[in-house]
Amino acid sequence: MDQWNNIVNIGLLGTGRKTPAPQDFQEPLQAPAQQILDNAGTDREEQFLQLAALSFGYRQSGMQAVKAAVTPLPACKPEVKPYCSPAAIAALKQVMDIESIPLLQKWLEYCVAQQVLIPPAILPTLLDKAWKYKSLRTLVAAAGGHRAEWLGQLNNDWNFSRVVETPQDKWENGATAQRVEVLKEMRLTDPVTALSWLQETWSKESAGVKTEFLNAIEPTIRETDTDWLETLVNERSKQVKDQALKLLKKLPSSSWHAKYWDIVSTAIRVDGNNVTISLPPIDDSIFQSGIDKLSNDRKISDETYILYQLIELIHPSYWEKFLDRTAAEAISFFSEHPALQAFIPALIQATAWFKYQPWAQALMQNSEVCHIEILPLLPAAQQQAVCEQFFDQQQEAITRCAGDFTTQWSFTLAKQILSFAATQPYVYNQTYMNNVIHLIPVKIADTLDDIQAPDNWQTGYWSNIKTHLRKLLQVKKQVESLSSI
Amino acid sequence: MLNLSDDQVLALAPDDSSRKSGKDLANPAKWVSKGVNELALWGECQGSGSKPYQTQVDTINMAFKCSCPSRKFPCKHSLGLMLLYARQPGTFTDNTPPAWVSEWLSKRAVKEEKKTAPDKAPDAEAQAKRQQARIRKVQDGIEELTQWLKDIVRNGIIDLPEKDYSFFDNISKRMIDAQAPGLSNMVKELSEAGFYQEGWQSPFLEKLARLYLTIQGFKRLDLLPSALQQDIRTLIGFPVSQDELKEQTGITDSWLILGKQSTEEDRLISERYWLYGQRSSRPALVLQFYMRNQGLPPLTLLPGATINAELVFYPSASPLRALIKQYTTVPAATPFKGHSNWEELMNAQTAISEVLPVYNEQVYTIDHLSPVWHQSQWWLQDKQEMLMPVKKDFADIWKLLAIGGGQPLPMAVVGKGMEYQPIGVWINEEYNLL
Numbered sequence: 001m002d003q004w005n006n007i008v009n010i011g012l013l014g015t016g017r018k019t020p021a022p023q024d025f026q027e028p029l030q031a032p033a034q035q036i037l038d039n040a041g042t043d044r045e046e047q048f049l050q051l052a053a054l055s056f057g058y059r060q061s062g063m064q065a066v067k068a069a070v071t072p073l074p075a076c077k078p079e080v081k082p083y084c085s086p087a088a089i090a091a092l093k094q095v096m097d098i099e100s101i102p103l104l105q106k107w108l109e110y111c112v113a114q115q116v117l118i119p120p121a122i123l124p125t126l127l128d129k130a131w132k133y134k135s136l137r138t139l140v141a142a143a144g145g146h147r148a149e150w151l152g153q154l155n156n157d158w159n160f161s162r163v164v165e166t167p168q169d170k171w172e173n174g175a176t177a178q179r180v181e182v183l184k185e186m187r188l189t190d191p192v193t194a195l196s197w198l199q200e201t202w203s204k205e206s207a208g209v210k211t212e213f214l215n216a217i218e219p220t221i222r223e224t225d226t227d228w229l230e231t232l233v234n235e236r237s238k239q240v241k242d243q244a245l246k247l248l249k250k251l252p253s254s255s256w257h258a259k260y261w262d263i264v265s266t267a268i269r270v271d272g273n274n275v276t277i278s279l280p281p282i283d284d285s286i287f288q289s290g291i292d293k294l295s296n297d298r299k300i301s302d303e304t305y306i307l308y309q310l311i312e313l314i315h316p317s318y319w320e321k322f323l324d325r326t327a328a329e330a331i332s333f334f335s336e337h338p339a340l341q342a343f344i345p346a347l348i349q350a351t352a353w354f355k356y357q358p359w360a361q362a363l364m365q366n367s368e369v370c371h372i373e374i375l376p377l378l379p380a381a382q383q384q385a386v387c388e389q390f391f392d393q394q395q396e397a398i399t400r401c402a403g404d405f406t407t408q409w410s411f412t413l414a415k416q417i418l419s420f421a422a423t424q425p426y427v428y429n430q431t432y433m434n435n436v437i438h439l440i441p442v443k444i445a446d447t448l449d450d451i452q453a454p455d456n457w458q459t460g461y462w463s464n465i466k467t468h469l470r471k472l473l474q475v476k477k478q479v480e481s482l483s484s485i
Numbered sequence: 486m487l488n489l490s491d492d493q494v495l496a497l498a499p500d501d502s503s504r505k506s507g508k509d510l511a512n513p514a515k516w517v518s519k520g521v522n523e524l525a526l527w528g529e530c531q532g533s534g535s536k537p538y539q540t541q542v543d544t545i546n547m548a549f550k551c552s553c554p555s556r557k558f559p560c561k562h563s564l565g566l567m568l569l570y571a572r573q574p575g576t577f578t579d580n581t582p583p584a585w586v587s588e589w590l591s592k593r594a595v596k597e598e599k600k601t602a603p604d605k606a607p608d609a610e611a612q613a614k615r616q617q618a619r620i621r622k623v624q625d626g627i628e629e630l631t632q633w634l635k636d637i638v639r640n641g642i643i644d645l646p647e648k649d650y651s652f653f654d655n656i657s658k659r660m661i662d663a664q665a666p667g668l669s670n671m672v673k674e675l676s677e678a679g680f681y682q683e684g685w686q687s688p689f690l691e692k693l694a695r696l697y698l699t700i701q702g703f704k705r706l707d708l709l710p711s712a713l714q715q716d717i718r719t720l721i722g723f724p725v726s727q728d729e730l731k732e733q734t735g736i737t738d739s740w741l742i743l744g745k746q747s748t749e750e751d752r753l754i755s756e757r758y759w760l761y762g763q764r765s766s767r768p769a770l771v772l773q774f775y776m777r778n779q780g781l782p783p784l785t786l787l788p789g790a791t792i793n794a795e796l797v798f799y800p801s802a803s804p805l806r807a808l809i810k811q812y813t814t815v816p817a818a819t820p821f822k823g824h825s826n827w828e829e830l831m832n833a834q835t836a837i838s839e840v841l842p843v844y845n846e847q848v849y850t851i852d853h854l855s856p857v858w859h860q861s862q863w864w865l866q867d868k869q870e871m872l873m874p875v876k877k878d879f880a881d882i883w884k885l886l887a888i889g890g891g892q893p894l895p896m897a898v899v900g901k902g903m904e905y906q907p908i909g910v911w912i913n914e915e916y917n918l919l
Contacts, residue, residue: 011641012686015641016639016640045638046635049635052697053694055694056690056694060835063834064871065827067870067872068870068872070857072857076892093572097511120888121884150890151883474512
């Protein structure tokens, strides 16, 4: 080995700077090396090349594998669940070919529901996908079995694949994605325990993880969280502090909500049918909490603008008590009084902010316009009916909003959305179809031919999108049919 | 009908875009008709025209034909049809080939018979003259190449990473002019030494020494054993007459196609099929070259499949490269046979080195290997706890780990010296491509 290193070192510097010597070689190469170096008929370069060839031949003829005490990788635990069927693998290949994450999610949900596993050879590809798309992580971990967990121990990118059994175990030993998942579940089933988990480990968590936890509890935020959240406004991380403040603003029981309501209820005075508005002096801390002082619209006074922002952050139910009216009556009261009419959009925003369903339904009842912000708060059936009713008025906004629905679009709505998509095929392209395929009913495939791009120049592009959509629908059908096999 | 896997079909694709298009066409909705029998696979694919494309695959001798205008081979329709069969064989219910399939198969059979008819004998005198003229040109080229090597050695290799492309390219082209394409390739290999990787110097000097040995071997050709003379001539770039080879009796065996490696440069596609004789226990390398979009490749083998074939090995001190005289794809068991450990493999390699010091990458089958992580890289550990590094750019290490799950597996590896790349593994006595 040393003599080859000597050759490499001389080769690096060049024979112009360093020449080989007999002592660079050991037995049995020393004698032939000496013979080469003694040959006066050859130049230094030729001698080096001959010596390199000699060492190369000797080296490659006696190579041995390396002996080292390396502990083999621990063997993966044998799987107890069966692997998925060849039909499921065939469907997965189709899903992977068309690169639709919602369909991949659907396929993984099938595996988890049927208690079957992803075959090992495909696991690295799916673990990579799950690394890229967080929404797949828990599913891949569950359908990946022990093999995915074992691979997760070898590859840090895949450490979300650790399999944990009980919620407590998941919370204490799971990867962040699994902890977030179990926290979300626990918030629904046992919010007291969920809060105590957070309080117990809070000081040990990083700012990034804290932010993820705060994001996770946002949909289930409740009054009992208030005291704990109030303590977080002194957190060192700005990211955590901002998220805590945001959550507090969503809690009517928080000190911030009380401060805002104090100003609003002082500013708006209702005397019988008379309404007067006069903003009281406002503390600087209010403005530091994210309320802007100055209006950016000349037509709106600073006073109105401040009040507008504060109303956006007042729980709508407060108006029911304040005005001693039902939700529908309170809304009518605002719309009937010229001084309050300007604040109706703020009421809509507040309804969306506090996800207050009674007001969402009241606002949409008999409304002649569609309030997109509160669409997600409506029950699924009403949501679809409202979308169908107002689609022609707000095609783009409804199409965008419908992409986040959790239930499949009705046939009519799907047709409306796809007909609109045909007018803008460069926006609602193949990627868009990939992302909303879980919402499109399979039976729309039979009527796709009826949906045409309005302009000639778009026809070709839309036709390609339709071809792709047909393939997506066919794969979706294939995945959906797996459960019935 | 043979069993096809996705990986096997995709390994046939000429490029990534064909692979993607083929996947798109592996969809029953695209096929107006489709069928299979023991000889062929066929289907009619609805393209943009009014008449569907007629696609057919000879599954015995692995050949393709499609009425589409594509010059790629196999075309996306052939790939799509095979993928569809691999994924949903149950949907191929028609077993009676239509006329256009039967006619094609008959024509192929006639063509095969014609191939066996002898061609006119070449003019031996003129051939000898041409050969002499070529040898002179090669000798001149070798002088120039030797001078270039000496310049590198004099100045040292330390500055080579900073040299521009033309430094290697010019001399490589000069070797083409000198009718020594083999030497041209060896110079190209020098330029591909991975100068950005740590420790490039040692493998570079190994390649340099191999090139020098080849040159010196050619200068002293008469002193070498006749088999080694052939190796040196082949390395320089002298062709071996395939017609003469075909006249020889080969080795008939069930050959497992362990893997396929393809490279492309200036539209020249080089394909290397690694084979292993199930009865003869010998490896073989079938090489073929063809220009992209210029006719069909002479041979298409299905990686992972087994063929009953007669192989004639090129003359060599350690025969590896072979020519397939005739073959049929057969369903066959593919139990593992091979070396027990690295020591055995390295001894086999030393035996090759002894008779053919300028040998290149080989394929080996070796039992009981497990990937282990050691000194910031992956190694393959055998039963005796001996380690061999895995090739640094090996992309399928995670697939290998996932399949093995920490259990040792028999593997097929390609490499030489101290670096190997797994290309397939045996699971439950069945060979699987990586």
